[in-house]
Amino acid sequence: MAVPARKTSKTKKRMRRGNIKLQVPNLSACPNCGELRKSHVVCPNCGFYDGRQVVKTNN
Numbered sequence: 001m002a003v004p005a006r007k008t009s010k011t012k013k014r015m016r017r018g019n020i021k022l023q024v025p026n027l028s029a030c031p032n033c034g035e036l037r038k039s040h041v042v043c044p045n046c047g048f049y050d051g052r053q054v055v056k057t058n059n
């Protein structure tokens, strides 16, 4: 198995990890209830997707 020739320096390691950050999901308002939801995902508040009820909700 190939092994790195040199130890990665603290600076190089920190420079690489400086690009790793928390992912903020793309949120958009639900056209049915106006609640923020992830795009391309059934609305967790009203259960609507693509203009119709897909998942039954309590309210």
Ligand SMILES: [Zn+2]
Pocket (backbone or CB within 6 Å): 030, 031, 032, 033, 034, 035, 043, 044, 045, 046, 047, 048
């Ligand atoms: Zn909704």
